[in-house]
Each structure stands twice: as C-alpha cells, then as structure tokens.
Amino acid sequence: MKAAVLDKFKEPLAVKEVSDPELTSDGIILKLKATGVCRSDWHAWEGEWNGFIPPLPHILGHEMSGTVEEVGKDIKNFKKGDRVIVPFTQGDGTCPHCLAGHSNVCNHQVMPGFTYNGGFAQYTHIPNADRNLMKLPEGVDFLEASAMGCRFMTAFHGVTSRGKVAPGEWVAIFGAGGVGLSATQIATAIGANVIAVDIADDKLEFAKKVGAVATVNSKKENAPEAIKELTHGGAQVGIDALGIQATMLNSVLCLDKRGRHVQIGMTSFGDGGMMNIPLNEMVSREIQFSGSFGMPISEYPGMLQMVEKKRLQPGKLVKNTISLNGIDKVFHDMTNFAGLGVTVITDFD
Ligand SMILES: [Zn+2]
Ligand SMILES: [Zn+2]
Known part of the structure; x- marks a missing residue:
C-alpha cells in the first residue's frame, strides 16, 4: 500500500x-x-x-x-x-x-x-x-x-461534558484553530454566546461565520478586560484551545466569579508541561479548572x-x-x- x-x-x-x-x-x-x-x-x-x-x-x-x-x-x-x-x-x-x-x-x-x-x-x-x-x-x-x-469531538467533550455549557451563558474561546472553531460551533448550537479570541483577524472572521457573537484580537486588546466589558462582568466558561501560558491565563482571568475554565490545549515542548496559574484569584473567586482530553x-x-x-x-x-x-x-x-x-x-x- x-x-x-x-x-x-x-x-x-x-x-x-x-x-x-x-x-x-x-x-x-x-x-x-x-x-x-x-x-x-x-x-x-x-x-x-x-x-x-x-x-x-x-x-x-x-x-x-x-x-x-x-x-x-x-x-x-x-x-x-x-x-x-x-x-x-x-x-x-x-x-x-x-x-x-x-x-x-x-x-x-x-x-x-x-x-x-x-x-x-x-x-x-x-x-x-x-x-x-x-x-x-x-x-x-x-x-x-x-x-x-x-x-471536533475533543471540543464536543470539552464544551458539553467538562465545561457543562448551558444556554444563555457566555463562553470565551481562546484560539480559533480547529479545536476553537469546533468549540465555537458546538457552544453556539447549545445556545451559548461565544466570544472568539485570537491574534489573527482572518481566523476571527472565520469564527464569526461558525457562530461567534463577538471577537477579541488579543494582540490589539487586553482580552480579559474586553471580555468583562462585553459580558458585563465576565464569562461563565473559558476554554483554552491552544495550551500556551497567555491563553490559559487570559481564559482564567476573563471569568466571572464561580466561572469554569476548561483546558483542552496541551503545552508545547518549551513549557515542558508546566504553567503558572493565578491561584489566589482562583480560590477567592471560586474558579473551577478542568482538564479535557479527547x-x-x-x-x-x-x-x-x-x-x-x-x-x-x-x-x-x-x-x-x-x-x-x-x-x-x-x-x-x-x-x-x-x-x-x-x-x-x-x-x-
Ligand atoms: Zn488531532
Ligand atoms: Zn479502559
């Protein structure tokens, strides 16, 4: 063959x-x-x-x-x-x-x-x-x-089973590649409002086509601040579809109190599987952090x-x-x- x-x-x-x-x-x-x-x-x-x-x-x-x-x-x-x-x-x-x-x-x-x-x-x-x-x-x-x-199926599991996204919730999705775009379509189908975040405007345009109601270019704007403004307080769910320090951190920081962060992306070689998390903020605001795999x-x-x-x-x-x-x-x-x-x-x- x-x-x-x-x-x-x-x-x-x-x-x-x-x-x-x-x-x-x-x-x-x-x-x-x-x-x-x-x-x-x-x-x-x-x-x-x-x-x-x-x-x-x-x-x-x-x-x-x-x-x-x-x-x-x-x-x-x-x-x-x-x-x-x-x-x-x-x-x-x-x-x-x-x-x-x-x-x-x-x-x-x-x-x-x-x-x-x-x-x-x-x-x-x-x-x-x-x-x-x-x-x-x-x-x-x-x-x-x-x-x-x-x-797509990784995003489906992350959005539904791990993120437990509900209709009417704000979901911020970091990274508009394959996982992020899939998660955008799935969360939209469930009835959530998706904010797509990326550093490339063409990817953000594509995210709008598959359902995002708003986009944030995190190279041009402070993503957590922009999302808190769009959502009047913070997203209920943040999804890091990429697995780099900046996207993970922004996803946690854009959440409203008692928000849920779903980590789908894994680290690249340079990070060696380790990242810093804003621990005190997560404790005092009761933020959930869930891994999601396949x-x-x-x-x-x-x-x-x-x-x-x-x-x-x-x-x-x-x-x-x-x-x-x-x-x-x-x-x-x-x-x-x-x-x-x-x-x-x-x-x-
Ligand atoms: Zn794959
Ligand atoms: Zn088994």
Whole structure:
C-alpha cells in the first residue's frame, strides 16, 4: 500500500510503498476515505512532545474514517463494507474508567497514529475494533466524519461534558484553530454566546461565520478586560484551545466569579508541561479548572446524531482537501501558525 511515512523528525514525510497492515483476530483493516491533518500530528512530527514521541519509522494520522475492508475472526459488530469513524482515544473496554463510560482516560489507552500506525496511508489496522469503532449514520459523509475525528469531538467533550455549557451563558474561546472553531460551533448550537479570541483577524472572521457573537484580537486588546466589558462582568466558561501560558491565563482571568475554565490545549515542548496559574484569584473567586482530553466512545452517538440532523456541521470547518503528498505543506503552515480551518486528506493514490 501507499503511505506517507515519518522516517526522521522534522523532515518531509516520505510517500512510498510499504507493506500492508496485518490483521489480528480482534481487529479490522480499514480502507481510508478521509484523514484529517491535526496539530497533534505536527507535534508528533516534531518529535519533541512530552509523552507522545512515536517510534520510527511511523505512520501518523488519527482523524480517520473509511470502510471496513477485512474483519478479524472474533469481530462481532462489523462486516466488510461498513462505513465507520475511528475515535482516537481508544480504551480496552474493561478497566474501571471504560466500564464507567470514560474510555478517553482508559488505564490501557492506545491512540492510532501515535501508539500504532495511523491514517496517512491507504489502509490501517484498528485493534480491539468491536470496542473502538463507530458506524457512521447514513447522512454523514467521510469528509465530515474526519473533520470531527479529533478536534471536533475533543471540543464536543470539552464544551458539553467538562465545561457543562448551558444556554444563555457566555463562553470565551481562546484560539480559533480547529479545536476553537469546533468549540465555537458546538457552544453556539447549545445556545451559548461565544466570544472568539485570537491574534489573527482572518481566523476571527472565520469564527464569526461558525457562530461567534463577538471577537477579541488579543494582540490589539487586553482580552480579559474586553471580555468583562462585553459580558458585563465576565464569562461563565473559558476554554483554552491552544495550551500556551497567555491563553490559559487570559481564559482564567476573563471569568466571572464561580466561572469554569476548561483546558483542552496541551503545552508545547518549551513549557515542558508546566504553567503558572493565578491561584489566589482562583480560590477567592471560586474558579473551577478542568482538564479535557479527547472524548469517550459513549458520547459519540449523541454527537453523530446532532451532525446527522445538521445541528452541527463539522464539514463547514474544512478549508482544504489534499493528497498524501500535501501533508508537508500543512505541517509547514502549522510551524508558522498559518493556515485556516481544517485540512483533510481525501486522495490516497
Ligand atoms: Zn488531532
Ligand atoms: Zn479502559
């Protein structure tokens, strides 16, 4: 099969023939129809990300959808030809967290594209597939499916399950990239008022198109002050979709008393996983701080039904479709924090 292979960190991916994936008894072979290119792929490509340094050579890509090509002998829920989406935080289905419905924090978690070969290829193998695949509803196409493969579903979990965003609340979303734009669309669909915050005016314009009622350019304005003014006191929820000190701090500082901060973005190499928080302010104003990681498979049916009924439209975030040869250009743009919206590979030949 053809694949875009990471042979050496920070070097262009090599698009070449490699051996086909091998089928296990509990796995399926997936024929890729669409794979999104995510900032997490870029982090892994750099090879400097705490905890997520893939073994080389490696095939990245974790925002996957396609059709089932072959099933292992123990597979009960899927057959050849099924249209599926692949959740990227995959659980064993048996640990206490999986049993409680929280497979995104499984004790034995695996992640396609990180802990095993992913979807920058014509085919890939999904292990433990009965527990870690979802069938796509009729009305949801592959492009939309891959557009919700990681950033969208991560945003869905962050907004709904962790942020518990309610109708009428003010939600300030920091970073108008894939996660931030997704969170903007989702929080808007739920009935919240979204303020998008970024340093790029073109990204803020795009955020308005997917539902933001106001925007703040944090390069030109003091974001917490601007948000407190817009909301007459502060936002109820702040979401840091980026994971840098400034955005995390601004998200906490823009909140009203008893506000909830949701941290989705992870730190880059330079921060080494550590950041400063305004502790006294958080204590005295009773600010909540929640981490949010991926999405458990238990929350997929609800999200997929909202997409099927067009209440959510992840396809609207897709700005580019490319071939396997086009991934390097996307990584280059990510290095420079350029590039608008979501890019999806749809040509694997
Ligand atoms: Zn991702
Ligand atoms: Zn588990």
